[in-house]
Amino acid sequence: MAEHQSGAGSAAQKSGRPRKLVFKVVLLGESAVGKSSIVTRFTRDEFNQYKESTIGAAFLTKEIAIDASNTVNLNIWDTAGQERYKSLAPMYYRNAEAAVVVYDITQAASFERAKSWIKELQRQAEPNIIIALAGNKTDLADRRTVSKEEGAAYAATAGLLFFETSAQSGENVGELFVSLAKKIPWPAEPVAS
Numbered sequence: 001m002a003e004h005q006s007g008a009g010s011a012a013q014k015s016g017r018p019r020k021l022v023f024k025v026v027l028l029g030e031s032a033v034g035k036s037s038i039v040t041r042f043t044r045d046e047f048n049q050y051k052e053s054t055i056g057a058a059f060l061t062k063e064i065a066i067d068a069s070n071t072v073n074l075n076i077w078d079t080a081g082q083e084r085y086k087s088l089a090p091m092y093y094r095n096a097e098a099a100v101v102v103y104d105i106t107q108a109a110s111f112e113r114a115k116s117w118i119k120e121l122q123r124q125a126e127p128n129i130i131i132a133l134a135g136n137k138t139d140l141a142d143r144r145t146v147s148k149e150e151g152a153a154y155a156a157t158a159g160l161l162f163f164e165t166s167a168q169s170g171e172n173v174g175e176l177f178v179s180l181a182k183k184i185p186w187p188a189e190p191v192a193s
């Protein structure tokens, strides 16, 4: 995994006074890998197997405590199904501090698609963007076609955080976003208090 400069924890400690920042996190990945289910699990701790794709919601927000006095609000953007019809506009991930690229461990094609999203992000998004790769649907282990080792090896080569998750059981969903939030470098001066 690539080493990024100071994450939130160290920057917050240095400043010595409580701070609260807002970060934009975008989700990317093939249709039906579980992007919006992951967001719903994280922000509302719910899972709805029969839900329709989200249409129109811009983002959902969740506050995370980085330490005793410092917090971040993650504004988590879902594609709202747009990836089905056309390639996503770079506007979607512009100004994002972090991205979560999701694949489905039971669909090898979605892993290949995730790799191409990652390449696009590394070419076109903010140069310091923190990227996490998430292999979702670990509760469907008997249908797995992408091994954990394959996912981890790719993430290590590309310098990404890596988690296997289940939006259904909730496994690793909180860990994914909290680790991501802690990796985002804080600006030198407070932008909100």
Ligand code: GDP
Residues within 6 Å of the ligand: 029, 030, 031, 032, 033, 034, 035, 036, 037, 038, 048, 049, 050, 051, 052, 053, 054, 081, 136, 137, 138, 139, 140, 165, 166, 167, 168, 169
């Ligand atoms: P999106 O198009 O990537 O946003 O995917 P959705 O969140 O709409 O999920 C697509 C389908 O996969 C839905 O039927 C979800 O219920 C299901 N799904 C999402 N995450 C999981 C998971 O972790 N485990 C299982 N078994 N199903 C999931």
